[in-house]
Amino acid sequence: MCHPFNAEAWKHFDRMYPDFAEELRNVRMRLCAHGFAAHEPFIEELLxxxxxxxRTYDHATDRAFMMRTTLMWTVNDLPAYGMASGWTTTGVMGCPICMNDTRAFHLQHGRKACYFDCHRQFLPAHHPYRRNKRAFMKNHVENKVARLRLTRDQILDQVANISPAVEMPLLLPAGYCSDHKWTKKSIFWDLPYWSTLLIRHNLDVMHIEKNVFDNIFNMMMDIKGKTKHNMNA
Known part of the structure; x- marks a missing residue:
C-alpha cells in the first residue's frame, strides 16, 4: 500500500503533462459517485x-495564482463502477476485465451469475493453485492465461458508435449481452486527458466489504425483503 503520489499512475500523469505537474498547488481530484452518473454540466466544469x-488565493504566500484541476480517477463500488465506465457489472459478463472472455455461469436452479473459480487464470503460470483439482473446480487444472487489459484505443473502438447517454426508454446497443455489456459511452471520455490515464476507475474496497457483509448478515438472519436466499438459490 502506498500514497497515490508514489503510484505509477500519478507519475505517468506527471510525465504526460509536465506543465500541470510543475505547479504543486494544482488540484488532483477523485470522484466517489455512489448511485449517480456524471452529467454534462459537471464535465463542462472539469473542462x-x-x-x-x-484565479485562486494562496493564503501561505498572500498571492493569487491560476489553479488548474484534473480528475485522476473514480472510486466506486461495483454497481457504481458500471455507471461510471458504461460497462454493466451484472450478469455473467459483468467483469470489466474479462468482458466477453469469461467463464462465469448461471447457477442451475437459482439462475444467479456465479464467478466461482474464475480467478485462477490471473495467477502466475506455475502457481500451485493452478494444478489444484480439489479446492476449486473439481478435477480442473487451470491452464488459461487471463486476457490483457484493453488499451484505450481498443475501448474507444468498442464504444465509438454508442451514445454517451442511456436513452429512456432504455435502448441498448446492438450486441448487448451477447458480445458486450456496454450501455453507453462514458462521458468522461470528453476529458482531453482521460484516454491517457493508466487507471480510470478504482473499486472502493471498504464499500464492497460492507455490501458483502450486508448480504451475508441479511441471509443468516433471514431478514424479510433483504435476503436473496430462497429455495432455488
Whole structure:
C-alpha cells in the first residue's frame, strides 16, 4: 500500500503533462459517485478547470495564482463502477476485465451469475493453485492465461458508435449481452486527458466489504425483503 503520489499512475500523469505537474498547488481530484452518473454540466466544469484555470488565493504566500484541476480517477463500488465506465457489472459478463472472455455461469436452479473459480487464470503460470483439482473446480487444472487489459484505443473502438447517454426508454446497443455489456459511452471520455490515464476507475474496497457483509448478515438472519436466499438459490 502506498500514497497515490508514489503510484505509477500519478507519475505517468506527471510525465504526460509536465506543465500541470510543475505547479504543486494544482488540484488532483477523485470522484466517489455512489448511485449517480456524471452529467454534462459537471464535465463542462472539469473542462474549464483544465483548459482555462481559476484565479485562486494562496493564503501561505498572500498571492493569487491560476489553479488548474484534473480528475485522476473514480472510486466506486461495483454497481457504481458500471455507471461510471458504461460497462454493466451484472450478469455473467459483468467483469470489466474479462468482458466477453469469461467463464462465469448461471447457477442451475437459482439462475444467479456465479464467478466461482474464475480467478485462477490471473495467477502466475506455475502457481500451485493452478494444478489444484480439489479446492476449486473439481478435477480442473487451470491452464488459461487471463486476457490483457484493453488499451484505450481498443475501448474507444468498442464504444465509438454508442451514445454517451442511456436513452429512456432504455435502448441498448446492438450486441448487448451477447458480445458486450456496454450501455453507453462514458462521458468522461470528453476529458482531453482521460484516454491517457493508466487507471480510470478504482473499486472502493471498504464499500464492497460492507455490501458483502450486508448480504451475508441479511441471509443468516433471514431478514424479510433483504435476503436473496430462497429455495432455488
Amino acid at each position: 474549464q478547470l483544465w483548459h482555462v484555470s481559476v
